[in-house]
Amino acid sequence: MLDLPPALLWPLAALLGLCLGSFLNVVIVRLPVMLMLGWRAEAREALELPEEESPRFNLLVPRSICPRCEAPIAWHDNLPVISWFKRRGRCAACATRISLQHPLVELAGAGLTLAVVALYGVTWQGLFILAACLALLALAVIDLRTQLLPDVVTLPLLWAGLLYQLLFQPLMLPSAVIGAMAGYLALWSVYWLFKLVTGKEGMGYGDFKLLAALGAWLGWQYLPLVLILSAGAGALVGILVQLALPRLRGAPMPFGPFLAISGWIALLVGEPLMAIYVGMTL
């Protein structure tokens, strides 16, 4: 699609990735609040309570403020990564700690953008893959923060996966449709089995939808690999957390971030990994 000289391409890609990461931080912080406000309004309507007056709140309005002192954040304190380090992770006005999430998500955005450009170049296909990787990043951090995997992200991610196959590898479309169904059913069955045996809920419906979306992007052939990677990483992190922080024993651990990480791996280096995996199981 576009052929830039490397001296221009890589800095531009890194800069774009940082800015996309910065936008994802806004989505990660605001989307759950927007959903909560919406549910509250619906509940009040169902209970026939009078409508609440609330100030407009979406991804653009109001401007970014410090969560503690509510001082507006100046543009030069809102630059990706640099501002966080310049202010040593504190608000310029009241010195409240600003979460390390902000620079980490921005760096992850840059890393994913560079990886996609390296693998796909600046192409329409690369643009689709980048959008999927960034949606997975937003989902992973939202799940860590709130234990939610919002439908407004997981379901469009699923449709976009089917569209991706239709546009770029139409022969894969049947595998993708089966992948979406099998992804949902696989975790749905685990959920019910776990619930019948233990009486507890081990996962949420968001996890089923997220694996369905990955099935659409990757095809059913990749689902075992994705499940092995995410369950393995989840078990490992779970054990490490219990050893390092015994007070967290028994606390629920979100599964979404592990699905997202496996999704990145499968989307970006799936083919060589699949060759090793198939070689091992044959």
Ligand SMILES: [Zn+2]
């Ligand atoms: Zn402040």
